[in-house]
Amino acid sequence: MSSRHHDIADDLKHQITTGRIKAGDRLPSEVGLARQYEVSTATLRSALAVLQGEGLVEKIHGKGNFVRRRLRKIMYVGGWGTLDPWTAAEAALHVTDRVTTIEAHGHLATLLRVPNGSPLTELLSISYQGESPHSLARIYVPCGLDPTGPLGDDSSYARTEESFAVLSPLSAEVRETVSARPPTPDEASTLRINPTTAVLAITRVAADTAGRVVEVALLVFPGDRVDGVFTTHHVLDERQTQG
Incomplete structure (x- = not known):
């Protein structure tokens, strides 16, 4: 059975890959996303960490979490x-x-x-x-x-x-x-x-x-x-x- 934070990561990933959330977009605040998914902020941050590890999301200090633009090699x-x-x-x-x-x-x-x-x-x-x-x-x-x-x-x-x-x-x-x-x-x-x-x-x-x-x-x-x-x-x- 998949854990809750992986379910959240999969849902956000689907929104990103289908274009519902576009490259460069700022995600809602962590508190707001935690309320949306009805989980603790710790669980929400674990979900974001999965997306950060896959290179889909980056956290910019003082600004929030953003969908990463595809970086050229x-x-x-x-x-x-x-x-x-x-x-x-x-x-x-x-x-x-x-x-x-x-x-x-x-x-x-x-x-x-x-x-x-x-x-x-x-x-x-x-x-x-x-x-x-x-x-x-x-x-x-x-x-x-x-x-x-x-x-x-x-x-x-x-x-x-x-x-x-x-x-x-x-x-x-x-x-x-x-x-x-x-x-x-x-x-x-x-x-x-x-x-x-x-x-x-x-x-x-x-x-x-x-x-x-x-x-x-x-x-x-x-x-x-x-x-x-x-x-x-x-x-x-x-x-x-x-x-």
Whole structure:
């Protein structure tokens, strides 16, 4: 026998898939829906959690529950730290950035090969399709190696572009580590996804010709919103090219 919250989720899902409730529509308040279905708000929230887990509904803090618009898939181009401009343009992404100065500690200090407490420029980028978060990036540059000068302390601005990296001209080598994992609580909250939804996490480390790390980027994409493309270039020796 199905539980009450699953019955409610199925009814709301039917209304959404048949177009009775349209993409972008705000659902009635949780209290109002609980009265409508004659259940407690806890049961109603369990039903909404089912729809959130299926990607049909998203909860926007301070605004309510909305039927999620279908988010287009984009392509991440490995080795360049960018999104494919064609798929990014189709998804009509816009990006908000926040720049701060922090100190390196723990795993971040290890990745950047700097002592704990070293000053870093942190660029927090969140891409949106409409009002829905699409992906998250945290980019770190040692302050002394930032070739473009200070990006600004505690400033906020918006931009529209496909890059998820600063990638200075000093970069000679880029190493990317890709993994699929559950989101952290902060990532789930920022991206408005269910904590059980798998994300594609990419750690990019760029170094210069001297082996100094000039940039680290921590990228997070919900697994159903991105494809990663990585191209390998083979170097042929002289015998093969002359054959």
